[in-house]
Amino acid sequence: MRKLEFIGAFAFLMVAWFGLLHVLPRPNESIWIDGLYKKKEEVARAHSRFPKVVLVGGSSTHFSFSAETVSELTGLSVVNLGTHAGLGGEYLLKRAKASLRNGDTVVLILEHHLLAATKPSSVLASFVATTDTRYILSVDLKDVPTLLFGYSPMQLVRQLAAAALPRSSVLYRPDTVTDYGDESANRPENKLPAMVDAVRAQNPISLTLPDSPPRYLVEFTNWAKANNIQLLQAWPATLERAEYKSDIYSKYFARYQNIFNAIGFRTIGKQVDYLLPEADMLDTLYHADSVGQAAVSKRLSDDMCQVIECHPQRTAE
Known part of the structure; x- marks a missing residue:
């Protein structure tokens, strides 16, 4: 009897907790991620009249690539679906499926650490708890506790306090996303001293x-192949360091590429060609x-035009 009472009390507390989270203001980070997806998925739907190219990844893809520029230079219909690497590779790819159609091309530009096996992050836990609760139904049972308890009352208090403070930057706002899914506020004049120091x-x-x-x-790759979606792997824009041109990193980049090639992705370009000087980072x-x-x-x-047919003269949709 006591066990049943405990289970009942626990269930009541969980329902009350998630109910409270949907009444209180959401964290700025969750608002930003949700706003990105709403805008970018709308853009993807608008580009579905013929096969399109979808850039998929975390915030490196969001900030560092311009689908508009790629569209103009290739003549292809290109959408930037980059959001936040803190969501994890599994969430990013599950969410990307809704924006892909038969005949599309995925250019997967994952931050390097997303290939490592880790538990769901606090970013994902807070986003799921406040914005996408249904996602819990699609994950492995071993990840459910982390998603249920990964966002704590203390985090909620800290994030509510942060949300109440005035914003010091024009970045990390959904309204700066363009009709291609690109970031438009990442201009050099918007860099604060703290951002330069962080780089x-x-x-x-x-x-x-x-x-x-x-x-x-692997699961995403199998799904894509079953839906006639071409798979390309590209490299994230990355802060340049001399060691990245050393033998040890050359071997690392080759191993990274082989992980994708082994399951059917075609790699375009080289990581060393996507290294940027400190002055060009945000x-x-x-x-x-x-x-x-x-x-x-x-x-x-x-790099894309080396492996797929481009039509630079065509006006991008």
């Missing part, structure tokens, strides 16, 4: 990689400003 303090890419492709990536090792964005978007366009 300088970034650690190099970790050399850790899994021995085999993560299951979520606020992390993966976020380019508009100058860097233009450079790597041109590079991506050239």
Whole structure:
């Protein structure tokens, strides 16, 4: 009897907690992610009249690539579906399926750490708890506790306090997303001193990689092949470091590429061609400003046209 009472009390508390989260103001981060998806998925629907190219990844894809520039240079219909790497690769790819149609092309531009096996992050837990609760129904049972309890009352208090403070930057707002899904506020003049300092303090890419492709990536690949979706793997724009041109990193990048190639992705370009100087970065090792964005978007366009037919003369939709 006591066990049943405990279960009942626990269920009541969980329902009350999630109910409270949907009444209180959401964290700025969750508002931003939700706003990105609403705008970008709307853009993807508008580009579904003929096969399109969808850039999929975390915030590196969002900030560092311009689908508009790639559209203009290739003549293809290109959409930027980059959002937030903190959601994890599994969420990013599950969510991407809704924006893909038969005949489309995916250009997957994952931040390097997303290939590692980790528990759902606090970013995903808070987003699911406040915005996308249904996602819990689609995950493995082992991940359910983390999603249910990964967003704590203390985090809620801190994030509500942060939401009440005046915003110091024009970045991380859904209304700066363009009709291609691109970020438009990543201009050099919008960089704050703290953002410049943050770039300088970034650690190099970790050399850790899994021995085999993560299951979520294999599942997405199988789904894409079944739906006649072409699979390309590209490289995230990354803060340049001398060590990235060393033998140890050359081997690391080759191993990273092989993980994708082994399951059917075709790699375009090389990571060293997507390295950007500190002056062209925004606020992390993966976020380019508009100058860097233009450079790597041109590079991506050239690399794409090496493997798929481009029509630069056609006006992009």
